[in-house]
Amino acid sequence: xxxxxxxxxxxxxxxxxxxxxxxxxxxxxxxxxxxxxxxxxxxxxxxxxxxxxxxxxxxxxxxxxxxxxxxxxxxxxxxxxxxxxxxxxxxxxxxxxxxxxxxxxxxxxxxxxxxxxxxxxxxxxxxxxxxxxxxxxxxxxxxxxxxxxxxxxxxxxxxxxxxxxxxxxxxxxxxxxxxxxxxxxxxxxxxxxxxxxxxxxxxxxxxxxxxxxxxxxxxxxxxxxxxxxxxxxxxxxxxxxxxxxxxxxxxxxxxxxxxxxxxxxxxxxxxxxxxxxxxxxxxxxxxxxxxxxxxxxxxxxxxxxxxxxxxxxxxxxxxxxxxxxxxxxxxxxxxxxxxxxxxxxxxxxxxxxxxxx
Amino acid sequence: xxxxxxxxxxxxxxxxxxxxxxxxxxxxxxxxxxxxxxxxxxxxxxxxxxxxxxxxxxxxxxxxxxxxxxxxxxxxxxxxxxxxxxxxxxxxxxxxxxxxxxxxxxxxxxxxxxxxxxxxxxxxxxxxxxxxxxxxxxxxxxxxxxxxxxxxxxxxxxxxxxxxxxxxxxxxxxxxxxxxxxxxxxxxxxxxxxxxxxxxxxxxxxxxxxxxxxxxxxxxxxxxxxxxxxxxxxxxxxxxxxxxxxxxxxxxxxxxxxxxxxxxxxxxxxxxxxxxxxxxxxxxxxxxxxxxxxxxxxxxxxxxxxxxxxxxxxxxxxxxxxxxxxxxxxxxxxxxxxxxxxxxxxxxxxxxxxxxx
Numbered sequence: 001x002x003x004x005x006x007x008x009x010x011x012x013x014x015x016x017x018x019x020x021x022x023x024x025x026x027x028x029x030x031x032x033x034x035x036x037x038x039x040x041x042x043x044x045x046x047x048x049x050x051x052x053x054x055x056x057x058x059x060x061x062x063x064x065x066x067x068x069x070x071x072x073x074x075x076x077x078x079x080x081x082x083x084x085x086x087x088x089x090x091x092x093x094x095x096x097x098x099x100x101x102x103x104x105x106x107x108x109x110x111x112x113x114x115x116x117x118x119x120x121x122x123x124x125x126x127x128x129x130x131x132x133x134x135x136x137x138x139x140x141x142x143x144x145x146x147x148x149x150x151x152x153x154x155x156x157x158x159x160x161x162x163x164x165x166x167x168x169x170x171x172x173x174x175x176x177x178x179x180x181x182x183x184x185x186x187x188x189x190x191x192x193x194x195x196x197x198x199x200x201x202x203x204x205x206x207x208x209x210x211x212x213x214x215x216x217x218x219x220x221x222x223x224x225x226x227x228x229x230x231x232x233x234x235x236x237x238x239x240x241x242x243x244x245x246x247x248x249x250x251x252x253x254x255x256x257x258x259x260x261x262x263x264x265x266x267x268x269x270x271x272x273x274x275x276x277x278x279x280x281x282x283x284x285x286x287x288x289x290x291x292x293x294x295x296x297x298x299x300x301x302x303x304x305x306x307x308x309x310x311x312x313x314x315x316x317x318x319x320x321x322x323x324x325x326x327x328x329x330x331x332x333x334x335x336x337x338x339x340x341x342x343x344x345x346x347x348x349x350x351x352x353x354x355x356x357x
Numbered sequence: 358x359x360x361x362x363x364x365x366x367x368x369x370x371x372x373x374x375x376x377x378x379x380x381x382x383x384x385x386x387x388x389x390x391x392x393x394x395x396x397x398x399x400x401x402x403x404x405x406x407x408x409x410x411x412x413x414x415x416x417x418x419x420x421x422x423x424x425x426x427x428x429x430x431x432x433x434x435x436x437x438x439x440x441x442x443x444x445x446x447x448x449x450x451x452x453x454x455x456x457x458x459x460x461x462x463x464x465x466x467x468x469x470x471x472x473x474x475x476x477x478x479x480x481x482x483x484x485x486x487x488x489x490x491x492x493x494x495x496x497x498x499x500x501x502x503x504x505x506x507x508x509x510x511x512x513x514x515x516x517x518x519x520x521x522x523x524x525x526x527x528x529x530x531x532x533x534x535x536x537x538x539x540x541x542x543x544x545x546x547x548x549x550x551x552x553x554x555x556x557x558x559x560x561x562x563x564x565x566x567x568x569x570x571x572x573x574x575x576x577x578x579x580x581x582x583x584x585x586x587x588x589x590x591x592x593x594x595x596x597x598x599x600x601x602x603x604x605x606x607x608x609x610x611x612x613x614x615x616x617x618x619x620x621x622x623x624x625x626x627x628x629x630x631x632x633x634x635x636x637x638x639x640x641x642x643x644x645x646x647x648x649x650x651x652x653x654x655x656x657x658x659x660x661x662x663x664x665x666x667x668x669x670x671x672x673x674x675x676x677x678x679x680x681x682x683x684x685x686x687x688x689x690x691x692x693x694x695x696x697x698x699x700x701x702x703x704x705x706x707x708x709x710x711x712x713x714x
Contacts, residue, residue, distance in 0.1 A: 007446040007714040041656060063657040083657065084613040086624070086673055089364040108616050111672045135658055136614040136622055167655070256441040257493040259465050265493055267443070271688055272713055275632045298524070299398060299684060300420040300440065300713075301492055315468040316443055327656060331628055331689070334711045353711065354691045356629055356657075357364040 001344040003337075008254040008318065009268040011333040015340045017248035018230060025212075025229050026055035032216035037061050037080055037205070039227030040071050042327045044352030045336065048230065049074030059102070061225045065090040066355035072101050073351070080104045080126070080205075082163065082225065084112045084136060090357065091119040098122055106163040106205075108136045110150045117154040125151045126163035126205060129190065131183055133167040140190055145197050152199060161203030161223075162190060171210050171239050180211060184219030191220055210239035233326035238279040249336075250287060250320040251329065253302065255313055264309045266319060269297040273321070274328035284321040289313070294321065358701040360694075365611040365675065366625035368690040372697045374605035375587060382569075382586050383412035389573035394418050394437055394562070396584030397428050399684045401709030402693065405587065406431030416459070418582045422447040423712035429458050430708070437461045437483070437562075439520060439582065441469045441493060447714065448476040455479055463520040463562075465493045467507045474511040482508045483520035483562060486547065488540055490524040497547055505556050518560030518580075519547060528567050528596050537568060541576030548577055567596035590683035595636040606693075607644060607677040608686065610659065612670055621666045623676060626654040630678070631685035641678040646670070651678065 003012065029036035038052045039061040049060045049071050059078025062068045068079050079101050085094065097103055104124035107113045116123060127147045130137030138144050144162070152159040169179045187204055194201050207215045207224035215224045231249035232242045251273065253266035273283055275297060283294040289306055296303035302321075306313065323329040330336065331353050338346035360369065386393035395409045396418040406417045406428050416435025419425045425436050436458050442451065454460055461481035464470045473480060484504045487494030495501050501519070509516040526536045544561055551558050564572045564581035572581045588606035589599045608630065610623035630640055632654060640651040646663055653660035659678075663670065680686040687693065688710050695703040 007444055009713050083624075084672075086611050086613050087364055108614050109672055112613070115673075130616060134617050134620070135655065135660065136616055138616050254443050256443050256469070257465050259487060259493055259495050260491050263491070267440075268713070270631070270633065270685055271711075274627070275634075275685070276627065277632075298492065303492065315441075315466055316472075328627055328632070332711060333713070354689060356366050356625070356690070 002342045003252065003339055003344060004342070006252060006337060006344065008252050009272045010252045011330065011336045012250055012252050012320065013231065013336055013338050014248045015338045015345060017246060021229055021232065021246060021248060022051060022055055025226060026057070028213065029224065030056055034215060034221070035203070035223035037078070037223060037225050038230070039082070039225045040067070040352065042227040042230055042330065043336070044070070044330060044350050044355070045348045046071060046074040046351060047348055049076055064355055064357060065093040066357045067352045068097055068103070069093055070352040070355055072097055076101065078102045078104070080106070080225070082106045084108055086112060086115060091116065091121060094123070095119065095121055104160060107151070108138050108147070110147060113151050113154055113157060117156050120156060122156045123158070124160040125157045126161050126203060127151060127159070128163045131164040131166045131186060131206065132179070133165060135165070135167065137164055140186055141193070144190060145193050145199070148194060148199050148201070149197060159199065161201040161205060164206045166206060166208050166211065169208060169211050172214055176211065177214070180214055180218055184217070184221070187218065187220030209236055210241050212241055228327060231326045234278050234285055234322055234324045244285070244322070247322045249326050249330070250322045251284070252318055252320050255315055255317045255319065258310045258313060258315055262305060262307050262309055264304050264306065264313045266302040266304060266321070267300065268321070269299050269301045271299045272329070272332060273297065273302070273323045274325060274332060276325035276328050278324040284323045287320045287322065289319065359699045360609065360696055360701060361699070363609060363694060363701065365609050366629045367609045367694055368687065368692070369607055369609050369677065369694045369696055370588065371605045372695045372702060374603060378586055378589065378603060378605060379408060379412055382583060383414070385570065386581065387413055391572060391578070392560070392580035394435070394580060394582050395587070396439070396582045397424070397709070399584040399587055399687065400693070401427070401687060401707050402705045403428060403430040403708060404705055406433055421712055421714060422450040423714045424709045425454055425460070426450055427709040427712055429454055433458065435459045435461070437463070437582070439463045441465055443469060443472060448473065448478060451480070452476065452478055461517060464508070465495050465504070467504060470508050470511055470514060474513050477513060479513045480515070481517040482514045483518050483560060484508060484516070485520045488521040488523045488543060488563065489536070490522060492522070492524070494521055497543055498550070501547060502550050502554050502556070505551060505558070506554060509556060516556065518558040518562065520562045523563055523565050523568065526565060526568050529571055533568065534571070537571055537575055541574070541578070544575065544577030566593055567598050569598055585684060588683045591642060591679055591681045592635050601642070601679070604679045606683050606687070607679045608641070609675055609677050612672055612674045612676065615667045615670060615672055619662060619664050619666055621661050621663065621670045623659040623661060623678070624657065625678070626656050626658045628656045628689060629686070630654065630659070630680045631682060631689060633682035633685050635681040641680045644677045644679065646676065
């Protein structure tokens with residue numbers, strides 16, 4: 001099967017680029033002695049999780065308990081559920097999984113930790129702190145020490161360290177590098193406070209996509225959980241963390257209409273790409289037509305503006321589009337097609353698609 | 358099973374409201390002698406398509422050939438694929454479906470019509486015209502007459518009329534009503550041009566959600582294809598086409614963190630709601646807390662701003678959120694739960710989810 005046989009829209013991954021992305025991150029983590037626990041929210045495919053583990057990842061990360069049920073099929077020995085897990089059904093799922101794989105959960109409240117302990121779970125726990133994003137995580141300082149203490153005292157729970165997500169650092173410009181340096185100071189002070197309280201934190205787990213190649217410059221950080229790096233996307237390029245040539249995933253679309261002047265319509269819209277925006281206008285890059293602007297979307301229509309489109313772009317023509325945000329785009333597709341050149345080498349089912357609970 | 362047994366996030370539909378919405382539209386169409394061919398992109402559930410047909414819809418509408426494969430299971434006698442269909446696999450699917458149901462396709466180019474005819478399809482065809490949105494559709498006037506003529510001459514294709522989507526009319530304020538009146542003039546002139554060319558157009562199919570209750574005021578319009586009305590959403594309320602009380606669908610979420618002052622985090626973000634925006638700030642209405650602003654999203658986190666949230670909103674509490682755009686939200690969920698009061702009366706699988714081809 002070749003790429004020409006695919007029905008569109010189709011999410012296509014260039015295997016050469018993907019494998020290079022995977023190796024580069026594995027080498028970076030090994031070189032700097034960082035534990036690598038890739039977040040699988042980007043691909044949601046157990047076979048790709050298995051590749052990450054084969055390349056040296058210590059484990060994998062998921063956000064939800066149903067994603068964990070899927071990702072255990074990668075054969076990973078270790079799964080981090082980086083989310084405050086609440087709800088009886090979720091705990092039942094996790095309890096069943098603990099018989100197959102080591103599970104760690106990140107929590108940011110005594111309530112959630114107690115909920116895990118009350119259910120008789122035997123899991124590792126990371127205490128989540130807010131490093132500046134203002135999403136989840138208790139304040140560093142006494143609240144974090146108190147949470148770590150509470151977790152350490154609960155039966156079944158093993159306190160393993162600290163988790164955070166510095167999503168507020170959007171790039172590695174001068175301001176970003178200062179923020180990373182401050183983050184190192186913060187981790188150093190957290191470690192000192194925990195030591196003083198006689199609590200051992202083995203793991204300091206953090207990192208974000210825009211700052212991924214600077215993780216080793218953050219003092220005290222010893223685990224990273226990058227996700228997007230396997231495929232990369234338009235927003236990763238804008239953040240400075242990769243080049244366009246590192247974008248492994250694109251969506252193959254067909255031009256279905258050229259009725260309107262200086263515009264063509266592709267057979268993918270918000271149900272194919274998601275409506276996530278980017279730092280610059282446009283819903284993606286049309287690889288073949290760099291001068292085109294993917295200006296607007298409806299659910300199943302993509303509006304691409306291009307001077308002279310009607311004469312130069314033909315109905316039935318196929319174009320590849322690099323999306324703004326690959327993680328939400330993959331979640332919209334039943335299958336991902338792995339290609340080498342024009343050959344479709346592998347078809348993966350997106351088993352973790354829509355696993356929201 | 359009650360609503361309290363549902364694992365979150367869960368897409369919940371109030372059956373009383375949904376049934377009222379369905380009846381209201383069926384009665385409106387019957388009263389004004391409008392053919393009703395509801396667009397099923399909103400619910401993607403065959404059982405709901407069957408309800409629409411049982412209430413008098415002449416057929417159902419889909420956007421994609423794979424959606425048609427799903428929606429034929431509703432038992433509808435008639436399916437409109439309101440999309441320029443291009444591609445060998447799509448035509449194979451449609452050809453198989455024509456043995457089970459009457460299929461009509463809307464096309465806006467001779468190329469696509471020829472593609473259907475060359476494949477030996479026997480289908481009805483609507484010629485799509487651009488009524489002002491600038492998406493698909495040939496220009497009204499000679500280009501439309503030429504397209505209708507070409508379709509009429511092709512073997513296997515039965516020219517049935519005109520399709521358009523007036524998505525540029527966003528509300529029924531004074532400007533909107535003038536635009537609707539102009540639309541009627543346009544349809545009248547199209548009918549005259551076709552008659553003069555000795556072409557009979559049986560169907561004039563159009564309409565949009567914001568203008569749905571004014572369809573009978575558009576001269577010449579005899580078929581409507583509303584979709585969102587079955588559930589409604591925040592954007593439908595903003596357009597003036599329904600009240601908040603008419604919103605049948607909401608997403609049940611759990612508060613998972615209150616760590617940050619004046620904010621709580623729910624267990625749904627862009628992978629649960631979609632990132633579609635609305636006319637006003639916010640990603641949805643938190644029903645229980647009208648003073649709250651659903652200000653921000655990540656993939657699995659919803660940030661809800663509310664003064665005093667930390668003390669008044671508890672971890673583990675459940676809230677229902679009416680999304681901005683229900684059509685894209687349903688597409689993210691494996692199941693939809695139909696509830697009456699607190700009882701879960703029916704669980705539907707979203708069979709059309711992710712059917713992009």
